[in-house]
Amino acid sequence: MSKLKMEVEGDTHIVITRRFAALPEAVYRAHTDPALIQKWLLGPEGWTMPVCISEAHAGGKFRYEWSNGQGRSFHITGEYLELEPFHRIVHVERMFLPDRTPDNQVDTRFEPDGVGTLMTIRMTLPDAQTRAAMLATGMEHGMEASYARLETMI
């Protein structure tokens, strides 16, 4: 069962949609409250988020740092541009891998969907080249899991 939909749109957008069995208020809070973010925004098995700063107001900054506990880590910094509780978050972010990636502007909407929520994330990259590189680079994180799987297969 795959509830996640990820598509490219035009030359510079990536659109991700996902449904949740919870009200928009709860899903919004899980995206802005550091204590909640640290429970789920972790990527592959074995990674944690030791640092999570989220100043959830227009102009506020956020910083997420991930670690695999074995010397590998990376971080994202960003600024909140617009917050409409509990409906919409607009922010800009970039990754440090460790080189800084171009800014990604992200518009996240939480809409009532029956008794749950439909979340739509629309990312805007500066150009097609950056989008392609981002899709490739974002997968670096996923690679950890596949290396681990390879090790168990060998």
Next chain:
Amino acid sequence: MTGQLNLDAAFAALADPTRRAILARLAKGEATVMELAEPFDMTQPAISQHLKVLEQAGLVARRVDGARRPRRLAKTGIEAMDQWLAMLREALERNYDRLDAVLAGMQDPKTPEGEKR
């Protein structure tokens, strides 16, 4: 050439951000070394070196077109990129599966927020 994806060589080749960006560029269509070098602010020899690694890993192939030698994604390169995408998707899925559990905890009607100790 066995036509099989050599995972070790492929992952080693993909470990470099410039090489991933080259693959991403080739995913949009074939390109010459000069065309590949342009957006990266790198010399053609530097790009050629990266292309050599990608070719040896079986991810990139070259075609002869007169004096041009345009590079394109090899079939194994396309498979590697698909695998990358599947892994990104999987990482996202895992995040949202965890979020489902967090939300279920927040919404338990028997323990509304105000009554928690």
